[in-house]
Amino acid sequence: MFSNSSSHQGLSWAAERHRFIEAGGNTSHAFGLGRMIGRAYAMLYLATSPMSLDDIAATLRVSKASASTVLRQLASWQAVRQIWVAGDRKDYYEAETDFSVILKEGLMPGVRKKLQTAGTQIEKTLQSSTQKAPTTPANEEVAPADQAEIRRRLRSAQQLHQRLDKVLGSKLLARFL
Amino acid sequence: MFSNSSSHQGLSWAAERHRFIEAGGNTSHAFGLGRMIGRAYAMLYLATSPMSLDDIAATLRVSKASASTVLRQLASWQAVRQIWVAGDRKDYYEAETDFSVILKEGLMPGVRKKLQTAGTQIEKTLQSSTQKAPTTPANEEVAPADQAEIRRRLRSAQQLHQRLDKVLGSKLLARFL
DNA sequence: AACATTGTTCAGAAAATTTTGAACGTTCCC
């Protein structure tokens, strides 16, 4: 006699919750954020009361060290709030369930920062290619016509970068989500 | 006597190109696409004539095996085109410089697919939580009030997913970029 | 037919990332 509560079709709630957590991990991982981030957030998203660090580590089957770092990461994105319970020295956490907050305060700035690096490099490369270099002796194997084409492309990339950055910065997107 | 062509300030073109390539790699890596993808694309983006597999592998200092796989990946995203030169058995590649094509044909479908998995799981979890379970004996430690809250959250997540998928699917975004 | 050239595949090696246990710093209580 197995105490597998759910009667017909479908897994028990515990099992389904586990799947949800793993799916969260896979999703965050797929976008280059690490698997723990998604797992921890997904878990808190389904928790109706704040959880302590130990609770979280235990549920995720992970060391307290991992839990600590991943939660601070999530907190820095405003994806998780720290709750102080009077007369209890533990830190409790709950998920921010308003995605627009997480997007606006956490994810977007992160994405923009990542793009920033790329943008800076495009700029530098463009400058380097624009180098007058008026008939420099060793004019390095780049024919003038090619040079023009390269500049055209770089400017195009720069434009894309600027438009993208603008969209991500605008409140429009965050509002829409 | 160093033959470092560029006169004042700034690196030589070769050096700057190298930096551009690495920046491309870092960017793609930051978004979970692997470092090679960005390096290969960045390199072809600056190449004014199609390059063979060997050229590419040599320039990136990478085995032919790596080059082969990364190029097929890029081709599947329409980020790179294969060029056939008459009477030459080699495959030549050139970059698609129109980003909207890459976005629309390559990246967006990939992103949507990644989100699809998450969406499916949300759906399943929602169903599992909606399980009538009319006073099942072992009603698994979930208070009715909590259950309601969880369902609310899951529906909210589902909505976000749907909106997101819709935006990504619409031609609007691709057109804007 | 034997050989050359080229791209692909895949098991294993190399490299990068993630996870952990142990040491430590704080704060609180006895």
Added chain:
DNA sequence: GGGAACGTTCAAAATTTTCTGAACAATGTT
């Protein structure tokens, strides 16, 4: 002060991901 309860940090271990060399298939050349 001594000790217990927590969270954090960090070097090292475990795991995952990426890369490579060798074997191979396909096509063309002598």
